[in-house]
Amino acid sequence: MKLQIALDTLTLKECIELLDETKDYIDIVEVGTPFIIEKGMKPVKKFSKRYKDLEILADTKIMDAGELEAEIAFKAGADIVTVLGVTHDETVQGALKAAKKYGGKIMIDMIGVNNIEERAKELEDMGVDYICVHTAFDIQSTGHNPLEELKRVNKVITKSKTAVAGGVKLETVDEIVSEGVDVVVVGGAISNASDRVLAAKQIKERLK
Amino acid sequence: MKLQIALDTLTLKECIELLDETKDYIDIVEVGTPFIIEKGMKPVKKFSKRYKDLEILADTKIMDAGELEAEIAFKAGADIVTVLGVTHDETVQGALKAAKKYGGKIMIDMIGVNNIEERAKELEDMGVDYICVHTAFDIQSTGHNPLEELKRVNKVITKSKTAVAGGVKLETVDEIVSEGVDVVVVGGAISNASDRVLAAKQIKERLK
Numbered sequence: 183m184k185l186q187i188a189l190d191t192l193t194l195k196e197c198i199e200l201l202d203e204t205k206d207y208i209d210i211v212e213v214g215t216p217f218i219i220e221k222g223m224k225p226v227k228k229f230s231k232r233y234k235d236l237e238i239l240a241d242t243k244i245m246d247a248g249e250l251e252a253e254i255a256f257k258a259g260a261d262i263v264t265v266l267g268v269t270h271d272e273t274v275q276g277a278l279k280a281a282k283k284y285g286g287k288i289m290i291d292m293i294g295v296n297n298i299e300e301r302a303k304e305l306e307d308m309g310v311d312y313i314c315v316h317t318a319f320d321i322q323s324t325g326h327n328p329l330e331e332l333k334r335v336n337k338v339i340t341k342s343k344t345a346v347a348g349g350v351k352l353e354t355v356d357e358i359v360s361e362g363v364d365v366v367v368v369g370g371a372i373s374n375a376s377d378r379v380l381a382a383k384q385i386k387e388r389l390k
Numbered sequence: 391m392k393l394q395i396a397l398d399t400l401t402l403k404e405c406i407e408l409l410d411e412t413k414d415y416i417d418i419v420e421v422g423t424p425f426i427i428e429k430g431m432k433p434v435k436k437f438s439k440r441y442k443d444l445e446i447l448a449d450t451k452i453m454d455a456g457e458l459e460a461e462i463a464f465k466a467g468a469d470i471v472t473v474l475g476v477t478h479d480e481t482v483q484g485a486l487k488a489a490k491k492y493g494g495k496i497m498i499d500m501i502g503v504n505n506i507e508e509r510a511k512e513l514e515d516m517g518v519d520y521i522c523v524h525t526a527f528d529i530q531s532t533g534h535n536p537l538e539e540l541k542r543v544n545k546v547i548t549k550s551k552t553a554v555a556g557g558v559k560l561e562t563v564d565e566i567v568s569e570g571v572d573v574v575v576v577g578g579a580i581s582n583a584s585d586r587v588l589a590a591k592q593i594k595e596r597l598k
Contacts, residue, residue, distance in 0.1 A: 191458070219450055220462050222430030242427055245451050245474060246501060246526040250399070254428050266453060268476045268502050272528040293454060294476050318454040320480040 183359065183389035185382070186239065186345070188369035190214035194225055198232070203379050204372065205233060207386035210262065210365065212239045223258035230259030237261040243291055245269050248276025256284035262312070263288060267295040267305060274308050287311035289345060293318050298331055299338045306342040312365065313339060317348030327354065332361055352381070355388045391567065391597035393590070394447060396555070396577035398422035402433055406440070411587050412580065413441060415594035418470065418573065420447040431466035438467030445469040451499055453477050456484030464492035470520070471496060475503040475513060482516050495519035497553060497573075500539065501526050510543045514550040520573060521547060525556030535562065540569055560589070563596045 187208050189197045213225045230238045239262040240255035255263045265277045267290045281288050289312035295301045302313050315331035328348045346358050347367035375381035395416050397405045421433045438446045447470040448463035463471045473485045475498045489496050497520035503509050510521050523539035536556045554566050555575035583589035
């Protein structure tokens, strides 16, 4: 199981400090959507040069122009690019075309998808690499958590890998690990921890 | 009716050349999603300083973290920020909160929304400024056009303004104008025209 750290609200300099400290426990560095809106592909370029042993994910949440937008991110050095599960099949297929060209991977963000089982199966059949169940930041306070959706996806897919995101922390990671997942995405539980190295180490140790 | 020019595939320098030529016929400058993915808020900052008489729209297509992401764009100088209609209500409300703080506006992109009438009414009730029917770039070749969806939205809304996007050109603008709309979004029909000033002028003249 891989640990993906989501970087959303830090400056580029703060991200580098955090990654330099925690990189031994991190597998995938996520350049989050707010970070991309603010800085474009600059952090992707920077991290892909500096952390050659880590994979870089660009959380572009692509909704249209799949091939064009995924290509921008892969060209900048992303290994994995995200596409929204609610988008048209044509957009997913366009992004997969760009992934093939650059030897990259596509992760689908299932945020806002209602027919989870049906859509997960369709996406797997299209050949996406990862299906990520994701409790939106904006609804985390309502008590939602992504475990229930992970179970629903795990029941129907056989080839795609899975990822889980949305408020994951040390206290909730064990049940996710027990359910089975390939990538665990953690944000604030590491970046806002008083001891960030310890937080990353402890979570990484729980991933089997 | 306003004319919005969508800038997606040009460099910053090329955009400035195009805008300097056509600005007399343009009301809203759209920094397109691929442009944001590549450059972040740099074009928004640049255009908002250089074209003080034009409104600047950041096509962020927000899907989560509505307040945070909209705030990044408004802070950079955007007058209008886009949010996806398929997102959670909480995300729309967060973006509206940021809009209120900065005196900006929210345009909803209806791309991928299936229950158009119901969702348009919900969004209007939340207080969004614009509802934009949008035929995705990735499905334009299948013959879809946004006029049909514009008619469906016009039937149910009474307060929000409307916008239309997705392959609009001189040959299709008249029927959109007849149907009634507040903002017409045009991309390639201006930026790829052999005479871009003439193309912008001709389309602007059709808008009543």
